Amino acid sequence: MESIQAVKQRFGIIGDDARLNRSIEKAIQVAPTDISVLVTGESGVGKESIPKIIHSLSHRKHGKYIAVNCGAIPEGTIDSELFGHEKGAFTGATQTRSGYFEVADGGTIFLDEVGELPLPTQVRLLRVLENGEFIKVGSSKVQKSDVRIIAATNIDMQESIKKEKFREDLYYRLSTVEINLPPLRERKGDIHLLFRKFASDFALKYKMPTIKLQDEAVDLLQKYRWGGNIRQLRNIAEQISVLEQERMIGAERLKEYLPNIGSNLPAIISEKKKESDFSNEREILYKVLFDMKSDLTDLKKLTLKLMENGNSQEVQDENESLIEKLYGNDDGEDVDSEELDALSNENLEVLQIPQNSPKGENREKDKYYFAEEIEEEEPLSLQDKELELIKKSLERHSGKRKAAAEELGISERTLYRKIKQYNL
Ligand SMILES: Nc1ncnc2c1ncn2[C@@H]1O[C@H](COP(=O)(O)OP(=O)(O)OP(=O)(O)O)[C@@H](O)[C@H]1O
Numbered sequence: 001m002e003s004i005q006a007v008k009q010r011f012g013i014i015g016d017d018a019r020l021n022r023s024i025e026k027a028i029q030v031a032p033t034d035i036s037v038l039v040t041g042e043s044g045v046g047k048e049s050i051p052k053i054i055h056s057l058s059h060r061k062h063g064k065y066i067a068v069n070c071g072a073i074p075e076g077t078i079d080s081e082l083f084g085h086e087k088g089a090f091t092g093a094t095q096t097r098s099g100y101f102e103v104a105d106g107g108t109i110f111l112d113e114v115g116e117l118p119l120p121t122q123v124r125l126l127r128v129l130e131n132g133e134f135i136k137v138g139s140s141k142v143q144k145s146d147v148r149i150i151a152a153t154n155i156d157m158q159e160s161i162k163k164e165k166f167r168e169d170l171y172y173r174l175s176t177v178e179i180n181l182p183p184l185r186e187r188k189g190d191i192h193l194l195f196r197k198f199a200s201d202f203a204l205k206y207k208m209p210t211i212k213l214q215d216e217a218v219d220l221l222q223k224y225r226w227g228g229n230i231r232q233l234r235n236i237a238e239q240i241s242v243l244e245q246e247r248m249i250g251a252e253r254l255k256e257y258l259p260n261i262g263s264n265l266p267a268i269i270s271e272k273k274k275e276s277d278f279s280n281e282r283e284i285l286y287k288v289l290f291d292m293k294s295d296l297t298d299l300k301k302l303t304l305k306l307m308e309n310g311n312s313q314e315v316q317d318e319n320e321s322l323i324e325k326l327y328g329n330d331d332g333e334d335v336d337s338e339e340l341d342a343l344s345n346e347n348l349e350v351l352q353i354p355q356n357s358p359k360g361e362n363r364e365k366d367k368y369y370f371a372e373e374i375e376e377e378e379p380l381s382l383q384d385k386e387l388e389l390i391k392k393s394l395e396r397h398s399g400k401r402k403a404a405a406e407e408l409g410i411s412e413r414t415l416y417r418k419i420k421q422y423n424l
Pocket residue numbers: 012013014015041042043044045046047048049153154194230231234
């Protein structure tokens with residue numbers, strides 16, 4: 001059996017908290033079985049690595065691993081995405097399409113945000129879990145699939161069951177084993193470890209010296225509430241890495257980056273970063289240069305890819321994303337059934353787990369694997385502007401995503417992704 005340490009190293013998991021170790025140990029123990037696992041824990045605690053660990057240590061490791069974000073798929077298309085549809089099942093269903101359960105036969109499906117599944121889909125899911133049977137939308141033929149299911153949620157499932165939003169029978173079926181990840185504020189010893197890791201990653205990425213924290217700043221970091229957990233810590237490490245010229249960070253400077261610090265730490269008075277901080281000419285110039293550098297890197301990547309092998313579909317797809325990123329896009333996609341295939345690529349990820357296999361093996365898998373990674377590389381200033389626009393629009397529409405998405409001219413799903421990305 002692989003050791004906890006080896007697994008952590010292979011999956012880039014930082015930390016030595018006892019509860020974290022226990023969770024990883026549980027994942028290692030259940031991996032060889034086909035038991036359904038429910039991963040729970042607050043937003044941003046690192047739930048997504050658990051299903052990857054389980055899949056890659058299971059006998060299904062050479063089968064497919066498909067991660068589906070249940071919350072990001074519109075209700076109208078989710079059954080068809082998961083179970084497929086027959087030609088003519090609904091307007092626009094011009095051909096028969098396989099769903100993830102058919103595609104992942106022999107592999108693993110990770111149902112992220114499982115609490116968001118609509119009730120009719122829950123019924124279908126229960127059936128696959130019970131006897132491996134499913135039916136395509138618009139079909140009457142029963143099909144079989146041998147899939148291991150791992151689900152994750154950051155919401156209180158008992159509450160959902162009480163409100164009749166989630167079926168109790170399905171909950172018990174999904175959570176044969178539950179793996180809970182502790183919030184960051186309860187892993188105090190790991191906070192500085194994680195910060196140092198992120199600081200060194202961003203120093204490499206942005207080719208700048210690594211930021212370091214003075215002792216009082218470390219103290220502050222450990223006392224902070226970390227509502228957005230590791231995702232929030234990572235974002236803050238990135239912001240500081242990019243924006244601060246002085247690489248030794250004191251507590252006062254750090255405070256400027258910690259939102260709601262007043263309510264988090266009663267003893268310290270809130271001190272928000274002021275607009276005028278950015279009016280400093282040098283900073284503006286610096287930000288402009290930074291954006292240009294980032295664009296240049298993207299252009300280089302694009303050129304290199306084109307020179308290498310510009311013709312394959314997969315490279316073309318990737319290039320389109322890069323071009324969109326560099327020159328903007330209208331992103332006005334409206335989900336309709338004809339676009340299901342394109343849609344699929346955004347909502348699922350077929351995993352390439354770091355195994356000792358030679359690079360380039362299984363190229364087929366890559367095609368689902370770009371959306372998240374490319375987003376992470378967006379230049380910071382762009383992100384800032386985007387974040388501000390999204391925040392304002394959500395405020396104007398009292399948090400109603402649909403109206404905000406309409407105003408912003410993006411699809412609801414894209415908005416959902418952005419909300420996740422910025423931890424709003
Ligand atoms: N132990 C860890 N070491 C290093 N990075 C981590 C660790 N845990 C989480 N991360 C990073 O933190 C970020 C958030 O993790 P992840 O996406 O798994 O959160 P999540 O629990 O799925 O949250 P949500 O419920 O919002 O989807 C990711 O960038 C992930 O790589």
